[in-house]
Amino acid sequence: MTPSASIWLVLLLAALLANLPFFNERLFAVGPRKAGKGVSWRLLELVLYTGVLTGVGRWLEGxxxxxxAQGWQFYAVLTCVMLTLAFPGFVWRHLRRKH
Incomplete structure (x- = not known):
């Protein structure tokens, strides 16, 4: 896989994983359905998906x-990017009007 393709793969995976907690009601997308999955569960999933994304990125980099070597600045920026990419899912789940 070329480095350019690896970059695009990581970006697309980041967009998918950032929105996954907001577009389904299953725990970690494979567990049992949870009737009222709250914001705390969704944030926990987002943190764990960020770890998965970091692992995939490190594997592709290797x-x-x-x-x-990655310092704290890298992880601070990664957190901000994941929160930014999660914004459409958050809006769809919590801020849209219910008819």
Whole structure:
């Protein structure tokens, strides 16, 4: 896989994983349905999906070349990016009008 394709894969996966907690009622997308899955469950899922995304990104980085050391700044930016990408799902779940 080329480095360019790896970047696009990580970006698309990030958009998918950031919105997944808001578009389904299952715990971690495979568990049992939860009738009133609250915001705390959704945020926990978002944190765990961010960890999955980090693991996939590190794996792809290792396949394409030397892995770079990541400081706290990287993880702060990653958190902000995941929260930004989760905004459409949050709006769809919590802010849209119910008819």
């Amino acid at each position: 396949r394409n070349g030397q892995m770079a």
